[in-house]
Amino acid sequence: MCTWAIRLQCKIIKTNKKMKSKKLKVILGVILLVVITVVIILLAGSKKNATFTTATISEGIIESTVMATGYIQPVEEVEVGTQVSGVIEKIYVDYNYHVKKGQLLAKLETSTLSEKVNQAKASLKASQSELDYARQNFERVKKLYESKASTQVAYEEAVNRFNQAETALTNTKAALNQAEVDLSYAYIYSPIDGVILNRAVNTGQTVASSFSTPTLFTIAKDLTKMQVEANIDEADIGQVRVGQQVSFTVDSYPDDTFAGTVSQIRLQAVVTSNVVTYTVIVDAPNPGEKLFPGMTANITIAVASEKGLVVPVEAINFNVDKELSENLDIKNNSTSEGRDVWVKSGNNIERRSIKTGLGDGIYFIVKSGLSIGDEVVLSVTFDKKQSEKSSKSIMPEPPKGMGPNGPARVH
Template sequence: MKLSKSAWIIAVLVLAGGAYVYVQGKNAKPAMDRYRLAEVVRGDLVRNVSANGTLNPVVLVNVGTQVSGVVKALHVDYNQKVKAGQILLELDPALLQAQIAQSSANVTRAQAALKLAQTLAMRQHNLLKLDYVARQDVDQADDVVAGARAQLAVAQAQLVRDQTNLAYSVIRSPVSGTVIDRSVDVGQTVAASFQTPTLFKIGQDLSKMQIDTTVAEADVGGIKVGQPARFTVDAFPDRNFEGKVRQIRLNPTSQQNVVTYDVVVAVDNPDFVLLPGMTAYVNIEIDRRNNVLLVPNAALRFKPTEETDKSADKPHRPAGTGVYVLQAGKPVAIKLQSGMTDNKQTEVVSGALAAGNEVIVGDKQAEQNDKSKQTQRLF
């Protein structure tokens, strides 16, 4: 007996359907193998604000000069410890000494002019007593004395200024500390006509350092003075250093519509391993929860696939925050109230979870299907 065309089609579809069910059943994995699970644990949860900054001395003094000249002698070099008042550098004093000599001569000339004016004025006063001169002549003589006295004062002030400039040709350290930078050499001409040049940079105390960091405006609200901070530097990648927030500067910086604030972290450096200019990768602790129930954030993001939702035992989706656990091989939703998070784990404030429970964080089969679909799109 020959089968009709429609019967052949029905037979083919039945066989294909049976084959699909057989393949799917063969490829289906047990629930424990299909889902990735993670354990709910108890522990400490810390919320940090991350920022990069630069290590600097707490007090960094730029030593300059108020006079111009040629560097005659250098008395200190890089990394050298200095004391307040110690001579750092000497400029050639020849021009300044010549100016002092000229000013001294001007003072001598002004003194002689004043003495002459006083003598003439006295003579005019004596003649006035004898009615030999008019009162106007006496007044003029007194005016000449006053002018000569003023010229002497100008000459003396000029001499004091030149003597002060000569003293400025010897550069002394204003503080005790360490020479961080030296910008001049012997024979170099230093010009202080328009702007005071920086000759040395001296860090006052390198056992006390600070990190100048920039924090985004979205994070600065959680930062308070005194909060602990941890940081690392490239020179010691396996070592963690500690500090505290010392200052939140109110002056904002805006670049490409991004507003940041300077946050200063105080750091102890007793062994002097932290050097000025090092880049510090800082985590500022802004909140902490001790001995709380923790669930991975991946569990909060997990949702059953459409295939599971269409099954007879469709899992109930929790209102609000929830996670899924395996019960009898099926994902079952558990509602919970979440608290603080560090973007990896979240605090469980309340809910039917306990330490040691396992929650679903991923579906291996769904992930493989997604990879297969992506591969098919490529070809």
Template sequence: MNLPLAPLVKKTLIITTLLGAVIAGVWLFPKSDSDSPRYTTEAVERGKLTQTVSANGTLNPVTLVSVGSQVSGIVRRIHADFNDHVTADQVLLELDPALVQAQAQQSAASVASARASLDLAQANEVRMRGLYAQEYASKQELETAVQVLKAAKAQLSLTEAQAARDRTNLGYTQIRSPVSGVVVSRQIDVGQTVAASFQAPVLFQIAKDLSKMQINSSFAEADIGNIRAGQAASFTVDAFPGRQFAGTVRQVRLNPTTLQNVVTYNVVIDVENPDSLLLPGMTAYVGVITAEKSEVLKVPNAALRFRPEGAERTNRKSSTAKKGLPVQLGTLRGSVYVLDAGKLKQIPLLVGVSDGKFSEVVQGELKMGDAVVVEDTRPEKPASNNTPAPPIRLQ
């Protein structure tokens, strides 16, 4: 009774085998790449372009005064601390005046002694003139009396100057603020000894006005040629992520800084700080606007970097000239590729202002809406196919 089932089982096995082969073939041999788009393109647009150059800098008060001491002594009292608002001539700190006061008293005693010597010399000179007139004293004795009087006057002047110096030093035991502002640094404590033997030690630092600050930034020599006083700048700080602050370039300093063969120039940027949000010492990430264009034809920079596999590396200067694109100052040579009947067609360009993502098309056979190739999407293409080939700067 089982014999009639044998042909049916055999037929079922054959059908199952054929279906498995078909499924394996579909899995092992997928649809050809040629049926899917090979290149990614982007359309050429018109719009605004803003070119900036970037650098890091440090926020500083416009005027930062370091307050020191001209005399030595032990700190007895401190009248100002961090963040205190102080006025001009306000006492910030007092030194123990004992030694300086003793010197001032000694100088005052020397002045009194010199005055007594002067009085004696004056009386002696008057008496000697009378004796000389009556021929009881010689001319030499008179001249000696006159010389002693002059020396007494000079000695009095010397001791008075020394006394004035010591009185001034006594006043210097009270350290006063030279300006009105905010104390941003205090580097001394009660009981410490201030030694002013060789140079005035810094005791306080006072910012004159924190509502106006400046950024001291260092720009590379390749960018400095585009920066001018009066240009607008924007910057961010880590304390307020996502918030943009505005500034204006005040000065490009001519003194270069060279570190490991890298030359930079200090650019000073003025910043308004009415809310006192920005604090001294903050790191600022600065962008200076060097050029702005509106309603220009712009091409993606990715398209300028794209090079197809096996593209010949020719001299773009000569090829551009052959295409009738004259050399212009302030522009870059480059080229892009478009699809013409499914094939790549190279179009040479002159490009100008760039914001890092798009570049201005100064001259070339491109128009708004043209699709330029930005990427080869084939998975098997070599990594070197899209090696960046940036435009060459014209000399």
């Protein structure tokens, strides 16, 4: 009896051990399942929504330009001066006067100059009388000399006196002519049709022409045709050609854009503080005479242009980083030797290799690789997904027969 009871108890103990081993395996399996589930959910929750900023490919024209600053000036400008010294007696014009060629601008006092003319005329008259007397004496002595009634010395003296009288008359004629010219210089006339830009003298002012011709007026020939004189950096001058189109603005009319054409590229370098530039002349029509001499012009020279599909520089600079690759499961590898862009395709993006042409720093011409309407990626932002499940919902309930402290004991 005791033996049977002992055997039964041993059997029960063995059965309990087997059940505990089996339940332990179940518990370990459940725990592993829970861990895997939690990891999957956490990984899924760590992914982020990608929002792309894109641009649509379209046609356009790109220009390569050279920019510089210059000054507006008349095409033809004349400085009017005087060749004689004197006092300004009368001024007939002022700033901005429109004048005609030959129009009287100013007059110097003429009393001194007129006196010189009168003196020259008197000298001329005396010289003429002296010449007449010398001629008569020469003819008389010549006849006597030919008839052997006069000596060789007397004849030669008569010849010399006659020649001297002729020379004196020539000199007095020249002096009279110069005096009359100087008198005419007292009247200042306009050499061209134009506009008075500057008046440098006033009535009563003394002007002296001893060393250089003093400037009295500055006249612009035609203000409906202006030119811009600009200095182009040596790094850019190689791109500039005669005939290229130019646009420019001036501070006086910030909303207006004026047009012009490159007419001259001067070969003489201008060196300022070790900076080398070259002077470029731009012809600019000015029909409304809005442009004034001396205005500052900000010019833009179109040195090249190309038409075609255009792509923003941001699209070429955009790169797929590790974070974006992991979120969208895309490979960031490129075998292209050219440039790459990323094109939106549904909820994902794909790489395109492109060939580009002319660029202006903002856009590039696309020669191949893209079509009108393609959406190229410029940038991306991320919004992290928020899991709607609580921490409790992540943990599955334990199987029946298992409490929070492990398997139930069998008694």
